[in-house]
Structures are given as structure tokens and as C-alpha cells.
Amino acid sequence: MPKPAVSFQSVSKIYPTAQGGFKALHEVSLDIREGEFLGLLGPNGAGKTSLIAILAGLATATSGTVKVQGYDVRKDYAQTRQRLGIVPQELVYDPFFTVREMLRFQSGYFGIKGNDAWIDELLHELGLADKAEANMRQLSGGMKRRVLVAQALVHRPPIIVLDEPTAGVDVELRQTLWHFIDRLNREGHTVLLTTHYLEEAEALCHRIAMLKRGRIVALEDTTTLLSSASHSVLQFKTDDALPDTLASQARVTGRVVQIPAREAGDVERLLAALREAGVKVQDMEIRRADLEDVFVAIMGDDAAPQATSAPASR
Numbered sequence: 537m538p539k540p541a542v543s544f545q546s547v548s549k550i551y552p553t554a555q556g557g558f559k560a561l562h563e564v565s566l567d568i569r570e571g572e573f574l575g576l577l578g579p580n581g582a583g584k585t586s587l588i589a590i591l592a593g594l595a596t597a598t599s600g601t602v603k604v605q606g607y608d609v610r611k612d613y614a615q616t617r618q619r620l621g622i623v624p625q626e627l628v629y630d631p632f633f634t635v636r637e638m639l640r641f642q643s644g645y646f647g648i649k650g651n652d653a654w655i656d657e658l659l660h661e662l663g664l665a666d667k668a669e670a671n672m673r674q675l676s677g678g679m680k681r682r683v684l685v686a687q688a689l690v691h692r693p694p695i696i697v698l699d700e701p702t703a704g705v706d707v708e709l710r711q712t713l714w715h716f717i718d719r720l721n722r723e724g725h726t727v728l729l730t731t732h733y734l735e736e737a738e739a740l741c742h743r744i745a746m747l748k749r750g751r752i753v754a755l756e757d758t759t760t761l762l763s764s765a766s767h768s769v770l771q772f773k774t775d776d777a778l779p780d781t782l783a784s785q786a787r788v789t790g791r792v793v794q795i796p797a798r799e800a801g802d803v804e805r806l807l808a809a810l811r812e813a814g815v816k817v818q819d820m821e822i823r824r825a826d827l828e829d830v831f832v833a834i835m836g837d838d839a840a841p842q843a844t845s846a847p848a849s850r
């Protein structure tokens with residue numbers, strides 16, 4: 537077996553609290569293969585950021601080991617840091633540097649001189665070419681996020697880690713970013729992505745790991761995970777309240793109602809129940825289960841009530 541790009545072995549994390557400690561990660565073991573695009577999904581508080589902070593060397597595991605291409609993140613920090621390009625969730629930057637200065641400075645941090653050709657390519661690919669000489673403080677939030685992506689990639693890391701890179705960013709940036717990350721992945725870079733936008737994960741990731749309350753509860757190829765959902769979904773819009781029997785099985789987002797249906801007979805029973813309750817139904821369709829349906833089925837009551845789909849299509 538070739539060495540994994542990243543290997544988490546029995547990683548636990550206990551945060552000190554007034555109550556004596558909170559265990560955010562429970563013996564998490566996960567290998568990310570060289571060249572794969574892995575999605576790490578989980579509701580708020582599942583432990584995704586804790587796991588990435590440990591990988592990045594920003595937090596230490598209470599027990600367990602993490603290796604990057606065979607190097608231990610604690611013992612061989614410099615070796616692992618060199619191999620990782622981490623795009624953080626938070627916007628942290630120095631407002632007095634220009635974009636180009638930031639990227640040159642970051643190159644220097646990794647001991648790279650004369651990196652301008654790659655810096656120019658990054659700026660071009662991320663739609664920042666005309667902002668190279670702008671000061672960081674003059675940029676919009678979305679532009680700053682692009683610079684953070686460029687900063688994480690300045691040393692051409694073989695492993696790219698994106699922690700919710702598209703949270704609150706517009707469609708244009710998402711498309712630019714995914715186009716570029718997809719290209720880097722096809723060129724051999726390994727990608728680890730956390731996101732709450734399950735459509736993005738479904739479209740991009742080869743494999744999905746799901747984390748629930750600090751434990752891995754699913755780890756499958758995306759296609760296998762999707763085909764494991766044996767049900768279809770009856771989806772419609774309505775302004776009426778659902779009867780209790782249906783409300784308990786339904787996912788309701790505004791006017792849109794989605795109810796799992798295992799077979800044709802189920803659909804007939806659901807429609808009869810809706811008719812009997814006087815629920816007026818519009819735009820009805822029966823569709824195959826998607827990653828969001830699988831996620832909700834696996835997470836149960838933990839599935840986040842907040843948006844799990846992208847605000848606009850890619």
C-alpha cells in the first residue's frame with residue numbers, strides 16, 4: 537500500500553472546561569489517499585475544525601498521532617508544514633501589505649525566492665490579477681478570501697486543506713475557486729475539504745467522511761454513499777401545514793417539503809395522506825436521494841438545521 541497523504545490514528549481531543557473536560561474527538565482514525573479529494577462533513581460542533589487544527593499543528597491532540605506523507609505533525613513540524621497548504625476559516629491578514637507583498641512574504645517564510653511567476657499564476661487563476669498592488673484593507677471580504685487561498689498555495693503544497701472556504705462567498709468566487717482547486721487535484725494535489733454546502737461536496741469529492749460528535753460515522757466513496765440511500769424523495773411546495781404523521785418524517789425548508797419514499801406504494805400513501813389533510817401541493821416531483829438526504833439520515837437529530845445547501849447553484 538502506498539503511504540497515505542495524511543493519516544490520523546486514534547486521535548482524541550479533550551478541551552479543558554469548568555466541568556473537567558469536553559471530549560471533542562473520540563479516537564478518530566482516517567487515512568487520506570495521495571491524490572484524492574476528500575470531503576469531511578459534519579454538523580456544527582462535530583469536530584472538523586479541531587481535526588484540521590491538529591493537522592495544521594495549531595492544536596495538539598490529547599492522544600493519537602497525525603502523519604503527513606509519513607512525517608509526524610508534532611515531531612516533524614517543519615516537514616509537515618511544508619507539505620500542507622491550509623486555507624483557514626477566519627480572515628486573518630496584515631492590512632498594511634499589498635497582495636503581492638503578502639504573497640512574497642509568505643514565499644520567504646517557506647524559503648522560496650523568485651516566486652513571482654507562480655504568484656502571478658495564482659493571482660490570475662483566482663481573479664486577483666488587477667488587485668496585486670492593492671492594500672489588503674482595500675479589498676472586499678470575498679477578495680480577501682481569494683488572497684488567503686493564494687497564500688496557502690504559494691509554496692505549491694502537495695496537500696491542500698480547505699476549511700469551509702465558501703462560507704458566505706458569492707457564486708463567482710465559488711466557481712473560480714472550484715475550477716482552480718479541481719485543476720490542482722487533477723495535477724496530483726491531495727485535497728481535504730470541509731463544507732456545509734453538501735451540493736459542493738457531492739460534485740467535487742471522491743470520498744466523504746462524516747463526523748458526528750467527534751466520531752467518524754461514515755467513510756465511503758461518494759457514489760457508493762449515494763447509491764446506499766435506498767430511498768427516493770417526494771418533493772413539493774405548499775403553503776399548508778402538514779399533518780403530524782407526515783411532519784415527523786419531512787424536511788421542510790420554507791415552502792419546500794421533502795419526504796423519503798422507499799417504493800411506489802409509499803408515494804401513493806403519502807399523496808393520499810396529503811389529500812385527506814387538505815394540503816395543497818405544487819411543483820411535485822420524485823427524485824433520487826442526494827448527499828443531503830444521506831447526511832440527514834446518518835446524522836439524525838444532529839443534522840444541522842441551518843443551510844446545508846449552497847445559496848445558489850454552482
Ligand SMILES: Nc1ncnc2c1ncn2[C@@H]1O[C@H](COP(=O)(O)OP(=O)(O)OP(=O)(O)O)[C@@H](O)[C@H]1O
Pocket residue numbers: 551552553558560578579580581582583584585586587
Ligand atoms: N477551545 C475550546 N474549548 C472548549 N470546547 C471547545 C473548544 N474548541 C472547540 N470546542 C468544542 O469542541 C466541539 C468541536 O468543535 P469544532 O469547532 O471542532 O467543530 P466543527 O465541526 O468545526 O464545527 P463548525 O461546523 O461549527 O465549525 C464543539 O462542541 C466545540 O464547542
